[in-house]
Amino acid sequence: MGGKVAxxxxxxxxxxxxxxxxxxxxxxxxxxxxxxxxxKAGVAKGTFYxxxxxxxxxxxxxxxxxxxxxxxxxxxxxxxxKEEWKNLDFEDQMITVIDNILNQLESDKHLLSFISKNxxxxxxxxxxxxNRLEEDVDFYQVFEKMIxxxxxxxxxxxxxxxxxxxxxxxxxxxxxxxxEPVSIEEIKPYLYQSVRNIIRCHRNV
Amino acid sequence: MGGKVAxxxxxxxxxxxxxxxxxxxxxxxxxxxxxxxxxKAGVAKGTFYxxxxxxxxxxxxxxxxxxxxxxxxxxxxxxxxKEEWKNLDFEDQMITVIDNILNQLESDKHLLSFISKNxxxxxxxxxxxxNRLEEDVDFYQVFEKMIxxxxxxxxxxxxxxxxxxxxxxxxxxxxxxxxEPVSIEEIKPYLYQSVRNIIRCHRNV
Amino acid sequence: MGGKVAxxxxxxxxxxxxxxxxxxxxxxxxxxxxxxxxxKAGVAKGTFYxxxxxxxxxxxxxxxxxxxxxxxxxxxxxxxxKEEWKNLDFEDQMITVIDNILNQLESDKHLLSFISKNxxxxxxxxxxxxNRLEEDVDFYQVFEKMIxxxxxxxxxxxxxxxxxxxxxxxxxxxxxxxxEPVSIEEIKPYLYQSVRNIIRCHRNV
Amino acid sequence: MGGKVAxxxxxxxxxxxxxxxxxxxxxxxxxxxxxxxxxKAGVAKGTFYxxxxxxxxxxxxxxxxxxxxxxxxxxxxxxxxKEEWKNLDFEDQMITVIDNILNQLESDKHLLSFISKNxxxxxxxxxxxxNRLEEDVDFYQVFEKMIxxxxxxxxxxxxxxxxxxxxxxxxxxxxxxxxEPVSIEEIKPYLYQSVRNIIRCHRNV
DNA sequence: TATGAATGAGCCTTCATTCAT
DNA sequence: TATGAATGAAGGCTCATTCAT
Numbered sequence: 001m002g003g004k005v006a007x008x009x010x011x012x013x014x015x016x017x018x019x020x021x022x023x024x025x026x027x028x029x030x031x032x033x034x035x036x037x038x039x040k041a042g043v044a045k046g047t048f049y050x051x052x053x054x055x056x057x058x059x060x061x062x063x064x065x066x067x068x069x070x071x072x073x074x075x076x077x078x079x080x081x082k083e084e085w086k087n088l089d090f091e092d093q094m095i096t097v098i099d100n101i102l103n104q105l106e107s108d109k110h111l112l113s114f115i116s117k118n119x120x121x122x123x124x125x126x127x128x129x130x131n132r133l134e135e136d137v138d139f140y141q142v143f144e145k146m147i148x149x150x151x152x153x154x155x156x157x158x159x160x161x162x163x164x165x166x167x168x169x170x171x172x173x174x175x176x177x178x179x180e181p182v183s184i185e186e187i188k189p190y191l192y193q194s195v196r197n198i199i200r201c202h203r204n205v
Numbered sequence: 206m207g208g209k210v211a212x213x214x215x216x217x218x219x220x221x222x223x224x225x226x227x228x229x230x231x232x233x234x235x236x237x238x239x240x241x242x243x244x245k246a247g248v249a250k251g252t253f254y255x256x257x258x259x260x261x262x263x264x265x266x267x268x269x270x271x272x273x274x275x276x277x278x279x280x281x282x283x284x285x286x287k288e289e290w291k292n293l294d295f296e297d298q299m300i301t302v303i304d305n306i307l308n309q310l311e312s313d314k315h316l317l318s319f320i321s322k323n324x325x326x327x328x329x330x331x332x333x334x335x336n337r338l339e340e341d342v343d344f345y346q347v348f349e350k351m352i353x354x355x356x357x358x359x360x361x362x363x364x365x366x367x368x369x370x371x372x373x374x375x376x377x378x379x380x381x382x383x384x385e386p387v388s389i390e391e392i393k394p395y396l397y398q399s400v401r402n403i404i405r406c407h408r409n410v
Numbered sequence: 411m412g413g414k415v416a417x418x419x420x421x422x423x424x425x426x427x428x429x430x431x432x433x434x435x436x437x438x439x440x441x442x443x444x445x446x447x448x449x450k451a452g453v454a455k456g457t458f459y460x461x462x463x464x465x466x467x468x469x470x471x472x473x474x475x476x477x478x479x480x481x482x483x484x485x486x487x488x489x490x491x492k493e494e495w496k497n498l499d500f501e502d503q504m505i506t507v508i509d510n511i512l513n514q515l516e517s518d519k520h521l522l523s524f525i526s527k528n529x530x531x532x533x534x535x536x537x538x539x540x541n542r543l544e545e546d547v548d549f550y551q552v553f554e555k556m557i558x559x560x561x562x563x564x565x566x567x568x569x570x571x572x573x574x575x576x577x578x579x580x581x582x583x584x585x586x587x588x589x590e591p592v593s594i595e596e597i598k599p600y601l602y603q604s605v606r607n608i609i610r611c612h613r614n615v
Numbered sequence: 616m617g618g619k620v621a622x623x624x625x626x627x628x629x630x631x632x633x634x635x636x637x638x639x640x641x642x643x644x645x646x647x648x649x650x651x652x653x654x655k656a657g658v659a660k661g662t663f664y665x666x667x668x669x670x671x672x673x674x675x676x677x678x679x680x681x682x683x684x685x686x687x688x689x690x691x692x693x694x695x696x697k698e699e700w701k702n703l704d705f706e707d708q709m710i711t712v713i714d715n716i717l718n719q720l721e722s723d724k725h726l727l728s729f730i731s732k733n734x735x736x737x738x739x740x741x742x743x744x745x746n747r748l749e750e751d752v753d754f755y756q757v758f759e760k761m762i763x764x765x766x767x768x769x770x771x772x773x774x775x776x777x778x779x780x781x782x783x784x785x786x787x788x789x790x791x792x793x794x795e796p797v798s799i800e801e802i803k804p805y806l807y808q809s810v811r812n813i814i815r816c817h818r819n820v
Numbered sequence: 821t822a823t824g825a826a827t828g829a830g831c832c833t834t835c836a837t838t839c840a841t
Numbered sequence: 842t843a844t845g846a847a848t849g850a851a852g853g854c855t856c857a858t859t860c861a862t
Contacts, residue, residue, distance in 0.1 A: 012842095012843095033834075035834095035835070035836090043843080043844090044844040046839085046845065049837075049838090050843075054836080054837090055836085120378065121386065156395070159386060162379070163376060163392075169375070170375040173325065174371070180326055181326065182363075182364060186364075187364060187367075187368075190364055190365075190403075190407075191368070193406050194368060198395075201398050202395075210824090210825075214825075217825090217826090239852080240852075240853090249826065249827045250828065250853090251826070251827060251828065251855080252825080252828095254855085259853080415840090415841070415845090419846075445830090445831080445832085453848090454847065454849055455849065455850095456850095457847060459833075460845095464832085465832090530789055531793075531795055566805070568796045569801075569805055570805075572786065572789070572796045572802075573782070573806070573809060576785040576789070577781065577785070577809075579785070580781040580784070581778060588736075591736065592774060596774075597777075600816060601778070603816050604778060604809065604812065604816065611808050612805075620821080624821080648855080650857090658822080659823040660825095660857090661822065661858090661859080662822055662823070662824095665821070669858090670857085
């Protein structure tokens with residue numbers, strides 16, 4: 001009985017998250033009203049407030065969730081070729097992961113737009129701690145493991161990750177969505193070279 | 206005679222720009238209404254629409270204007286030590302300009318926030334062409350001149366500038382405003398090294 | 411329980427309709443704002459939009475409603491002398507109904523003005539089908555019944571009704587409201603003769 | 616010199632009238648602002664007020680003017696076959712004029728819409744006296760002449776004209792613009808028969 | 821006479837949030 | 842828990858009209 005109620009609640013929340021995301025991706029955050037979300041999710045407007053404080057609260061959860069899914073999917077894709085990947089150099093491992101994520105984003109431009117506009121490093125770390133859904137992965141930990149497995153030591157790994165993430169996310173936004181200044185494919189060689197250089201800067205000799 | 210009217214118009218527009226910027230910086234773009242701007246500028250609400258199409262139009266002009274001022278000021282600061290700067294290597298020239306701009310932004314965090322949230326490369330180029338006030342400098346041209354004066358050739362200079370700007374602007378946002386993951390001073394060595402590496406990638410041997 | 415809410419809604423809608431009509435009749439359609447209507451009806455401005463799409467939507471419903479009431483009242487008035495009326499010739503029946511309606515309009519000039527300015531045949535038929543409140547009568551059906559009961563056949567009855575309605579409504583507007591070119595009483599003999607002639611044109615021998 | 620100024624003024628007024636009409640016909644009266652009119656006429660907004668009190672004033676002049684032109688054109692068309700027309704019966708003369716006007720309106724539906732929505736008998740007479748441009752014809756006088764030339768006497772000619780005008784104008788609006796309830800061609804036989812009957816009612820034996 | 825910048829009241833509409841049911 | 846009717850502040854925008862030039 002109580003389980004049924006709990007399950008019902010979970011479904012409602014899930015429905016709100018799902019439909020809100022769809023609206024955010026297609027109409028944009030500002031243009032989506034709470035009424036829109038509730039209607040699309042098939043619940044009453046008041047119900048929204050039983051599950052979320054406001055639209056910003058909902059957005060934060062979604063951002064963390066979607067970023068997590070993106071990462072998880074990248075790792076799953078790589079998993080199929082895992083043995084090979086595990087034998088790669090740390091640099092190459094990173095490039096592989098990044099390339100995988102960029103390919104995902106290229107095929108879901110709405111998602112790229114949504115994430116880029118709403119994700120920042122400061123929030124990024126905060127979100128992982130606070131707004132994560134239970135199933136979400138803490139991908140920072142995955143990076144840490146990759147770093148630990150590297151053949152060499154990484155100096156200031158957080159700074160390195162930060163630089164890479166910022167460079168990748170801001171350039172991909174412009175190149176994938178607007179082909180400005182060039183397409184993502186055209187910039188990839190330069191981008192990946194820059195990533196490699198960043199890593200090398202942090203490589204302890 | 207007619208000059209009086211023209212002067213009056215210039216003042217009104219200036220007042221609107223000035224006060225709008227102040228509101229955008231303190232309250233944020235979304236939270237600032239056109240009524241707010243008009244009131245603060247001491248003009249009627251309708252007057253706003255004589256000078257700008259809407260808030261977005263005004264924002265675009267401001268972004269280009271402020272970015273231009275930032276750059277101009279950096280160059281002016283450098284000018285005092287011009288002889289020295291002119292003799293520097295291209296890499297060092299770039300770092301000097303960047304460092305100057307970062308220092309300005311560090312002392313005007315509201316401006317940093319406003320520019321970072323609203324400036325993107327695609328828009329950046331567009332803005333310089335379309336929304337520039339007459340006095341604004343086309344700083345892309347200044348970069349081109351610097352590149353032309355370099356001792357070596359630069360391959361794909363637009364891509365290089367793009368990568369540098371994106372890296373600098375997104376990292377500075379987080380480091381200056383939130384000290385995340387570290388303060389701007391702490392990250393500068395890494396950042397500048399990354400910039401140097403990016404430049405080297407584009408250096409034709 | 412739920413009936414209370416429903417009753418409340420009915421009252422709100424009724425209040426809006428009632429007060430909107432009064433404003434339309436006294437101030438005119440253009441000069442009445444939605445804020446006026448809401449205020450007079452004692453509800454919040456936003457409430458208006460829970461019940462009507464916009465002012466035009468409300469107007470359409472009102473027109474159909476008032477026209478319906480006019481007709482219903484005419485039939486009710488006639489009902490008192492029903493036996494006599496039923497024995498009348500079709501021509502005389504029509505004149506009786508028309509005269510009844512004209513008398514009503516003469517004593518409610520605002521209503522006449524409102525209806526005349528906003529009712530047209532094309533809309534008239536549409537309104538009866540779409541914007542009718544549930545209680546409204548479909549008076550076109552009443553005409554059809556009268557025609558069916560006539561001693562003779564009527565050719566193209568819709569055209570006949572159309573001609574009569576247009577003639578009556580446009581002339582009564584001028585005569586009742588402005589006594590131009592003559593008072594309604596003075597024109598009635600001519601008007602009714604014209605109606606009779608129109609009917610005769612459609613009488614199949 | 617002074618003549619030049621006067622000519623200039625006439626041109627300005629003419630430009631305002633002409634362009635206002637075009638806007639009223641295409642965009643509608645409500646939707647046309649004084650700014651629109653001034654801009655299209657190539658004069659300053661303030662200039663409008665030198666020639667007209669407000670939009671209603673301008674509209675009134677236009678209505679009278681356009682109605683006059685309609686009538687004048689009808690008479691000009693008939694003029695070509697004048698001899699024949701002069702020998703016609705009064706009834707047939709009227710029908711000829713009406714048919715001519717209806718044909719004009721059928722080929723200029725915007726004009727029909729504009730006139731129908733804004734012309735009423737009460738205003739009609741007033742307009743002829745007050746808002747007429749100098750060149751406008753007083754078509755009521757033409758009717759009077761036609762009546763005077765009839766073989767028989769007409770009782771209450773003003774009422775007769777009134778009934779005819781109201782019947783024609785209100786039915787043509789619906790039939791020409793919306794084909795409701797039938798097209799203008801389909802209704803013409805009935806309409807003209809009704810007109811003949813109205814005339815016969817006013818024919819003194 | 822002509823201009824057009826400036827006004828500011830006023831309009832429509834949206835929407836987050838509350839609360840009685 | 843869930844509902845959705847009600848709110849009313851707030852915002853964007855238009856436009857007739859004025860008036861200094």
